Amino acid sequence: MSGDPLDATERDVVVVGAGAAGMSAAYAAARAGCTVTIIDANPVAGGQYHRRRIDAATYRPRGCDDEAVWRRIHIESATTVYAVEIIDHGTQRIFGVRTRGDDRHRRDVDLVRARRLIIATGAYDRPLPVPGWDLPGVMTGGGAQALIKGSGVLPGNRVVVAGTGPFLLAVAQAILEAGGSVAAVVEANDPVALRRHRSALTNVGKAGELARFITSLTRHRVPYLRRHRVTRVHGDTTVTGVTLARVDASWHATPGTDRFIEADTLTLGYGFTAQTDLPAQLGCTLQVSADEGLAVTVDDDQATSVTGVYAAGESTGVGGVDLAGIEGLLAGAAVARSLDHPSPLRDEPALRRSRDRMRAFADALATAFPLRSGWRDDLEDDTVVCRCEEVPAGRIRNAITELGAHDARTVKLLTRAGMGWCQGRVCSLAVDRLCPRSATLDGQARAATRPVAIPVPLGAVADINLQSRRES
Amino acid sequence: MPEIIIDGRAVTVADGVTVAAALMSEGIRSWRTTRIAGNPRGVFCGMGVCFDCLVTLNGEPNVRACITPVEPGDVIDSQQGTGHDGGVS
Ligand SMILES: Cc1cc2nc3c(=O)[nH]c(=O)nc-3n(C[C@H](O)[C@H](O)[C@H](O)COP(=O)(O)OP(=O)(O)OC[C@H]3O[C@@H](n4cnc5c(N)ncnc54)[C@H](O)[C@@H]3O)c2cc1C
Numbered sequence: 001m002s003g004d005p006l007d008a009t010e011r012d013v014v015v016v017g018a019g020a021a022g023m024s025a026a027y028a029a030a031r032a033g034c035t036v037t038i039i040d041a042n043p044v045a046g047g048q049y050h051r052r053r054i055d056a057a058t059y060r061p062r063g064c065d066d067e068a069v070w071r072r073i074h075i076e077s078a079t080t081v082y083a084v085e086i087i088d089h090g091t092q093r094i095f096g097v098r099t100r101g102d103d104r105h106r107r108d109v110d111l112v113r114a115r116r117l118i119i120a121t122g123a124y125d126r127p128l129p130v131p132g133w134d135l136p137g138v139m140t141g142g143g144a145q146a147l148i149k150g151s152g153v154l155p156g157n158r159v160v161v162a163g164t165g166p167f168l169l170a171v172a173q174a175i176l177e178a179g180g181s182v183a184a185v186v187e188a189n190d191p192v193a194l195r196r197h198r199s200a201l202t203n204v205g206k207a208g209e210l211a212r213f214i215t216s217l218t219r220h221r222v223p224y225l226r227r228h229r230v231t232r233v234h235g236d237t238t239v240t241g242v243t244l245a246r247v248d249a250s251w252h253a254t255p256g257t258d259r260f261i262e263a264d265t266l267t268l269g270y271g272f273t274a275q276t277d278l279p280a281q282l283g284c285t286l287q288v289s290a291d292e293g294l295a296v297t298v299d300d301d302q303a304t305s306v307t308g309v310y311a312a313g314e315s316t317g318v319g320g321v322d323l324a325g326i327e328g329l330l331a332g333a334a335v336a337r338s339l340d341h342p343s344p345l346r347d348e349p350a351l352r353r354s355r356d357r358m359r360a361f362a363d364a365l366a367t368a369f370p371l372r373s374g375w376r377d378d379l380e381d382d383t384v385v386c387r388c389e390e391v392p393a394g395r396i397r398n399a400i401t402e403l404g405a406h407d408a409r410t411v412k413l414l415t416r417a418g419m420g421w422c423q424g425r426v427c428s429l430a431v432d433r434l435c436p437r438s439a440t441l442d443g444q445a446r447a448a449t450r451p452v453a454i455p456v457p458l459g460a461v462a463d464i465n466l467q468s469r470r471e472s
Numbered sequence: 473m474p475e476i477i478i479d480g481r482a483v484t485v486a487d488g489v490t491v492a493a494a495l496m497s498e499g500i501r502s503w504r505t506t507r508i509a510g511n512p513r514g515v516f517c518g519m520g521v522c523f524d525c526l527v528t529l530n531g532e533p534n535v536r537a538c539i540t541p542v543e544p545g546d547v548i549d550s551q552q553g554t555g556h557d558g559g560v561s
């Protein structure tokens with residue numbers, strides 16, 4: 001490999017992420033005649049929703065079934081894009097896409113050149129801290145699902161599924177289907193609000209799915225506890241149970257409603273965080289979406305504010321797998337057009353309309369399952385908030401009340417919360433919401449700006465920096 | 473079905489599973505202790521984001537168990553702290 005972007009292989013398009021969005025985007029672009037490489041961190045294509053075992057059949061998005069097109073697409077699995085640089089030569093813009101191998105091959109760095117970049121990096125779970133959440137046996141809903149889908153292993157013997165949003169039902173369903181036992185589904189909000197959206201649900205084809213989830217809970221006699229929260233996790237070296245409480249609309253626990261449930265596993269998830277590392281790094285405009293999280297801003301063509309960079313799927317806001325696929329097709333088509341290829345899509349206006357309808361529905365759904373603040377009451381001084389640097393809530397509160405920190409960035413500098421391995425991906429929401437100045441676009445965007453998307457061995461980066469300097 | 477070694481013990485695990493899933497299917501839920509408090513950790517995010525599941529794989533510390541597929545002959549050791557102090561629990 002060479003560290004010089006001008007020597008690297010050039011593709012018309014590099015797509016980052018092989019989920020529904022990235023695979024659909026790649027297919028549309030390749031079908032139109034572009035040369036396409038997909039780079040994905042997972043060992044096999046599929047992303048979160050279509051995660052599968054490595055020995056399972058290859059993932060193909062709906063409607064993308066011309067194998068001749070797939071043969072022209074190069075998929076680089078088990079490879080992470082850790083940085084992208086922009087090189088402008090007169091009117092020509094080229095992206096230098098820096099990659100790193102998986103954890104067995106983390107010194108294998110490489111470089112691919114691209115004329116266009118499509119970001120389809122998806123999302124990850126949004127957990128909130130609770131006393132005991134750092135015990136083995138507590139994991140995110142997506143983590144539990146990934147164990148089942150990716151390896152056929154149950155997360156535990158008796159699971160409490162907690163947090164908020166329809167995804168809780170999907171997690172419970174996955175566990176039940178795999179033969180596991182769910183002690184309860186604990187929903188902090190009151191999804192009665194969802195009824196208002198019944199016609200929208202039917203419109204986007206989600207009503208049937210939700211009804212199936214509910215039926216399955218009933219059949220397995222799994223209680224669906226609305227307006228409840230897990231306020232404490234019990235156990236010494238692993239989870240032995242959780243305390244639940246009824247909560248009000250702001251998620252504050254109602255005194256006297258505590259109840260202990262025996263369980264060896266707890267899953268947590270309060271929605272998702274869009275994976276915006278690369279767009280933030282590239283300077284793409286970000287926005288706060290309906291779920292209060294960050295997302296990349298895109299126009300009608302899925303183009304970001306940075307020329308040549310497009311985005312599709314959950315990185316532009318959480319909206320479900322079908323929306324991700326449509327956005328991917330539209331992004332692939334737009335990229336192809338920008339490279340003077342005809343659109344590969346038969347009815348683009350109809351796809352755009354579906355996209356807009358599904359996006360509006362996703363926003364409505366996010367408002368039906370809002371993020372409230374009552375969870376903060378549970379945190380004791382010694383409750384770990386930043387799992388990597390082991391920063392307890394007491395130290396964060398001290399930074400705010402005694403040292404005058406107003407925002408997450410100052411708290412981070414004073415306490416190291418968010419400075420560890422995960423670079424704040426897990427704790428930044430909680431740290432932000434503990435601060436007096438919180439939920440701002442600016443503050444969240446700053447927390448999401450990471451110099452590299454994944455740690456790269458120093459030797460490898462040093463080599464690359466030298467090379468980049470030589471070009472400029 | 474790949475044969476691997478977990479903390480010095482030879483086991484056979486299912487095909488196509490991750491290192492984390494292999495450990496969990498052996499009833500192991502924690503394979504790392506944290507740097508500061510020495511607390512046990514295992515899988516948390518399950519998708520490569522949180523770095524809680526770090527493990528020593530074939531002598532190389534700090535490998536994310538949740539996104540690394542098992543290969544035959546793998547030697548998996550639980551790790552303590554930074555993973556560079558040696559020592560298998
Ligand atoms: C845990 C989880 C579970 C979900 N379950 C459901 C569900 O049951 N039903 C539903 O409708 N929706 C679900 N969703 C929403 C779901 O994300 C979408 O439905 C769908 O998977 C989105 O597709 P995507 O292509 O946008 O992203 P994803 O499917 O998330 O794919 C993104 C891909 O990009 C890769 N990637 C990210 N960053 C990089 C990088 N820097 N370099 C290389 N590769 C990278 C990731 O490894 C991943 O493979 C879930 C989301 C999550 C996070």
Ligand code: FES
Pocket residue numbers: 514515516517518519520521522523524525526536537538539
């Ligand atoms: S469990 Fe989060 S990185 Fe493996």
